Amino acid sequence: MERGHGRQAGNWQIARGVGHGAGALALAGLVLLAGCTSFMGQQDKxxxxxxxxxxxxxxxxxxxxxxxxxxxxxxxxxxxxxxxxxxxxxxxxxxxxxxxxxxxxxxxxxxxxxxxxxxxxxxxxxxxxxxxxxxxxxxxxxxxxxxxxxxxxxxxxxxxxxxxxxxxxxxxxxxxxxxxxxxxxxxx
Missing domain, CATH: 2.60.40.200 (Superoxide dismutase, copper/zinc binding domain)
Structure with a gap:
């Protein structure tokens, strides 16, 4: 039982780690997009x-x-x-x-x-x-x-x-x- 519980905890840890990885990836994408926006400047009139x-x-x-x-x-x-x-x-x-x-x-x-x-x-x-x-x-x-x-x-x-x-x-x-x-x- 402990072993099963540990495995579930391990899976939860893995899932939580993936969640943080996806969040980090999304954050990196936003930073990259913000960099492109400042590089491209404002929309021309x-x-x-x-x-x-x-x-x-x-x-x-x-x-x-x-x-x-x-x-x-x-x-x-x-x-x-x-x-x-x-x-x-x-x-x-x-x-x-x-x-x-x-x-x-x-x-x-x-x-x-x-x-x-x-x-x-x-x-x-x-x-x-x-x-x-x-x-x-x-x-x-x-x-x-x-x-x-x-x-x-x-x-x-x-x-x-x-x-x-x-x-x-x-x-x-x-x-x-x-x-x-x-x-x-x-x-x-």
């Missing part, structure tokens, strides 16, 4: 806009925004542009693209008045994009002066593609020509 053509245009596509430590990465995938052409990609003050010419989007986004000095780039002037021989423009630009929250946030504003490219030497720096596509920037 993201936004996107579906661009629709203005009157007389056929330009459509998507512009995505991902905030990183060095600025917002602006990725674009647009079709319907004139072949082998350059265009200004800009953020406008209001996320209103209801006017047929996108004039309801307002002026180019410029939250910092010091950027209006001659030769300074306005935050909303993201850059120029190039359409290939098929009228497709894909790629990305980094916009260091905007964000997806705070005073410099582009959320709920409009991203606009203009017919012509930005002239970096012109004052004020604005896309020339009419808007050919517009879309409201929304958080994802």
């Amino acid at each position: 993201r936004a996107s806009a579906q661009l629709q053509p203005t009157v007389g245009s056929q330009v459509r596509g998507t512009v995505s925004f991902v905030e990183h430590s060095d600025g917002v990465q602006v990725s674009y995938n647009l079709a319907g542009l004139p072949p082998d052409s350059d265009h200004a990609l800009q953020i406008h003050e209001r996320g209103d693209c209801y006017a047929t010419d996108a004039s309801s989007a307002g002026a180019v986004f410029a939250p910092a008045a010091e950027h209006l000095k001659h030769g300074a780039r306005v935050e909303g002037d993201i850059g120029n994009i190039h359409a290939d021989a098929n009228g497709v423009a894909t790629g990305f630009l980094v916009a260091p002066d905007v964000s997806l929250d705070g005073v410099r946030s582009v959320l709920q504003r409009a991203v606009v593609v203009h017919r012509d490219a930005i002239d970096p030497y012109a004052y004020p720096q604005r896309g020339t020509g009419p808007a050919i596509a517009c879309g409201q920037i929304r958080a994802q």
Whole structure:
């Protein structure tokens, strides 16, 4: 009887040891997961806009925004542009693209008045994009002066593609020509 009792006690000890081993394994997994989370950092902030053509245009596509430590990465995938052409990609003050010419989007986004000095780039002037021989423009630009929250946030504003490219030497720096596509920037 003692022997049987000892065996049961031994089995209980073994089972209890396995339980501690599984707990230790689970704890190690949590520590590893916490390490991965701190290694990977916080979830990146993201936004996107579906661009629709203005009157007389056929330009459509998507512009995505991902905030990183060095600025917002602006990725674009647009079709319907004139072949082998350059265009200004800009953020406008209001996320209103209801006017047929996108004039309801307002002026180019410029939250910092010091950027209006001659030769300074306005935050909303993201850059120029190039359409290939098929009228497709894909790629990305980094916009260091905007964000997806705070005073410099582009959320709920409009991203606009203009017919012509930005002239970096012109004052004020604005896309020339009419808007050919517009879309409201929304958080994802």
